[in-house]
Structures are given as C-alpha cells and as structure tokens.
Amino acid sequence: MSAAARLPVIDVAVAVVQRDDGRVLLAERPRGKVSAGYWELPGGKFDAGERAEQALARELREELGVELDAAYPWLTYEHAYPDKRVRLHFFRVLGWHGTPHGREGQRISWEDPQAPSVGPLLPANEKLLKALRLPPVYAITNAGRYGVAEFMARLEQALEGGLRLIQVRETGMAPEQLAQFARRVVTVARRYGARVLVNGDETLARKVGADGVHLQADRLMRLSVPPSTRLWAASCHDARQLARAAALGADFVTLSPVLPTATHPEEPGLGWTKFTRLVHGYPLPVYALGGMRLELLETAMRHGAHGIALLSGIWDRVVAPRAEVRNS
Ligand SMILES: Nc1nc2c([nH]c(=O)n2[C@@H]2O[C@H](COP(=O)(O)OP(=O)(O)OP(=O)(O)O)[C@@H](O)[C@H]2O)c(=O)[nH]1
Numbered sequence: 001m002s003a004a005a006r007l008p009v010i011d012v013a014v015a016v017v018q019r020d021d022g023r024v025l026l027a028e029r030p031r032g033k034v035s036a037g038y039w040e041l042p043g044g045k046f047d048a049g050e051r052a053e054q055a056l057a058r059e060l061r062e063e064l065g066v067e068l069d070a071a072y073p074w075l076t077y078e079h080a081y082p083d084k085r086v087r088l089h090f091f092r093v094l095g096w097h098g099t100p101h102g103r104e105g106q107r108i109s110w111e112d113p114q115a116p117s118v119g120p121l122l123p124a125n126e127k128l129l130k131a132l133r134l135p136p137v138y139a140i141t142n143a144g145r146y147g148v149a150e151f152m153a154r155l156e157q158a159l160e161g162g163l164r165l166i167q168v169r170e171t172g173m174a175p176e177q178l179a180q181f182a183r184r185v186v187t188v189a190r191r192y193g194a195r196v197l198v199n200g201d202e203t204l205a206r207k208v209g210a211d212g213v214h215l216q217a218d219r220l221m222r223l224s225v226p227p228s229t230r231l232w233a234a235s236c237h238d239a240r241q242l243a244r245a246a247a248l249g250a251d252f253v254t255l256s257p258v259l260p261t262a263t264h265p266e267e268p269g270l271g272w273t274k275f276t277r278l279v280h281g282y283p284l285p286v287y288a289l290g291g292m293r294l295e296l297l298e299t300a301m302r303h304g305a306h307g308i309a310l311l312s313g314i315w316d317r318v319v320a321p322r323a324e325v326r327n328s
C-alpha cells in the first residue's frame with residue numbers, strides 16, 4: 001500500500017454551478033487556506049454528521065451567499081495529494097437564488113469549461129472539466145432503420161438541434177459500407193464540432209478519423225490495456241462492468257437497460273432505483289440507456305446520470321423532408 005493510500009479520506013462536497021449559457025462558477029482559493037491561489041469549484045469539507053447535500057448547501061451559503069434550490073448528484077472520485085486524500089462529491093447545481101459573491105474575499109468568475117481563462121485549477125479538477133465537456137445527449141446511429149440517405153438527413157437535423165456526441169453502430173452493414181457510412185458521419189459531425197465514437201473497432205475509428213471507440217461490455221471485461229484513442233467509452237450493465245470501466249479509465253460509460261426498450265418491451269430494465277444505486281459514488285459520467293426519450297433527460301440527471309443515450313428516441317423526433325432525401 002502506498003503512503004497516500006494510508007491517509008484518511010476527507011469527504012468534500014463540490015458544486016458545479018452552471019448557467020444556462022454553459023458557464024461554470026469558479027472561485028480562487030483565498031489566502032491563508034491550503035493551495036491558496038489555485039482556482040476550484042465552490043465547496044468544502046463535510047461537517048461531522050452531515051450528508052453530502054447538506055454540506056453542499058451550507059458551503060454555498062458560506063462561500064457564495066446563495067441558497068440552493070436544486071442539485072443533482074454527479075461524479076464522485078478520490079484524489080491523493082502528498083499529505084491527504086480527498087473524496088470529491090460533485091453535484092450539478094441547477095437551481096439557486098441570490099447573487100453569488102466571494103464571501104470569504106475570494107475572486108469568483110463564470111468560466112467556459114472548454115477553456116477557462118483563470119487558473120491554475122486544482123489538479124484534482126482536471127477529470128471534472130473533461131466530464132463537463134461531454135454533452136447531455138449521446139446518440140447511437142440507426143441507419144438500418146431509415147436507410148442511409150434518410151438517416152443522414154435526420155442526423156444533420158439533430159446536429160442543427162444541438163447534438164454533439166454520436167456513436168456509429170450499424171450491426172447490419174458490411175465492412176466497406178460501414179467504413180463509408182462512418183466517414184460520412186464524421187464529416188458532417190465535424191461541421192458542428194460534434195464528436196464521434198465507432199462501436200467496437202479501434203482500427204476503423206482511426207481509419208475514418210473518428211474521436212474514439214465505444215466498447216461492448218464483453219470486450220471491456222477482456223481488455224487489459226485501454227484503447228489509445230482520444231476518447232473511449234464502454235457499455236455497462238452491472239456493478240462489475242462499471243468497476244472495470246473505472247479501473248481502466250474510460251471517459252464515460254452507458255448503463256443499460258434502464259427502462260423497457262422498443263426492441264425488448266417485455267424486459268423491465270434496471271429501473272431508476274437500481275440505476276441510482278449503481279451510479280452512486282461512481283467516478284465516471286454515466287449515460288442512461290434503454291427506453292430513453294429527450295423528455296427523460298432531467299429525470300435521468302436527478303437519478304445521478306450525466307445524460308441520456310438514445311438509439312431511437314432521437315431520430316424519430318426529426319421529420320426528414322422525404323422528397324428531398326430520396327433525391328440525394
Ligand atoms: N472546494 C473544493 N475543494 C477541492 C476541489 N478540488 C479539490 O481537490 N479540493 C480539495 O478538497 C478540500 C476542500 O477543502 P476546502 O478548503 O474547500 O474546505 P472548506 O471549504 O470546508 O474550508 P475550511 O475548512 O478550510 O475553512 C481541499 O483540500 C481542496 O484542495 C474543488 O474543486 N473544490
């Protein structure tokens with residue numbers, strides 16, 4: 001056991017206060033505190049007997065002078081400093097009242113998580129910023145259902161509507177056709193700054209210029225070395241698979257099936273209670289998958305999900321102009 005592993009763990013509640021424009025509230029650690037001058041997310045140590053949510057509400061009041069209205073549990077991970085270990089319980093704060101101000105004399109700033117203009121940030125927060133860059137909706141392609149031409153029109157509309165993360169997964173396509181399709185998806189996605197993962201095949205992901213690979217659970221469990229693509233994710237269905245993805249350092253996971261799906265309507269799925277239990281204390285962003293619709297995003301987040309993954313609930317929403325599509 002390393003020295004750091006022997007240190008007691010300090011529980012810390014941390015607030016990701018995000019405005020509608022996506023900017024997140026960062027604060028400078030005040031003089032006199034450890035790591036003074038570093039920027040961080042507002043928050044602090046649990047008081048004795050406090051639950052995470054209580055610590056969060058108290059810290060927001062003490063540090064920023066705001067009252068918490070709504071917060072959803074998000075990631076929880078540990079970080080080892082040379083002299084201590086902290087367990088950071090991150091919450092997404094979606095509702096508050098009052099105007100945040102540095103009540104401890106600290107500077108605060110609303111920052112774009114993609115490119116904060118203040119710094120340096122506490123080293124423990126790097127993973128958090130990476131997670132914040134992941135959008136709330138993860139869409140899985142379904143060209144088999146629509147035909148490629150119509151699917152591409154629907155994809156373009158979804159991108160127009162804000163879609164920024166896509167998985168190419170087409171079980172019915174021959175290798176050449178799949179490569180061509182994946183290339184087309186990457187090309188349109190680039191125009192919108194959206195990222196693309198290819199299901200199961202790292203070589204194909206590289207060949208078509210995708211951002212990374214999405215692995216099925218059986219591959220994940222056999223994996224000894226994580227994929228070396230910029231981004232990688234895995235499908236999980238139970239606690240063992242979730243633990244494996246975390247140990248290998250995936251960027252995010254999907255957890256499924258949450259609700260009955262169109263293809264397996266007779267299977268009840270995990271349900272939200274079990275979903276919440278599985279993701280509680282989990283270090284990576286989790287997309288709820290199975291029976292999802294865009295309307296369920298808030299429900300999923302309330303149960304600890306980072307967002308939702310959709311295979312059919314997204315493309316059906318888009319009514320493609322059929323005549324034009326046929327001619328393309
Ligand atoms: N608030 C906050 N703490 C963080 C973050 N990341 C991170 O590693 N930490 C660590 O978690 C611990 C939180 O302590 P804190 O100094 O905020 O605690 P606190 O508000 O209760 O202050 P105090 O008890 O020193 O007055 C610190 O060791 C800090 O380095 C973060 O983003 N926000």
Ligand SMILES: [Mg+2]
Nearest residue numbers: 042043044045
């Ligand atoms: Mg603090």
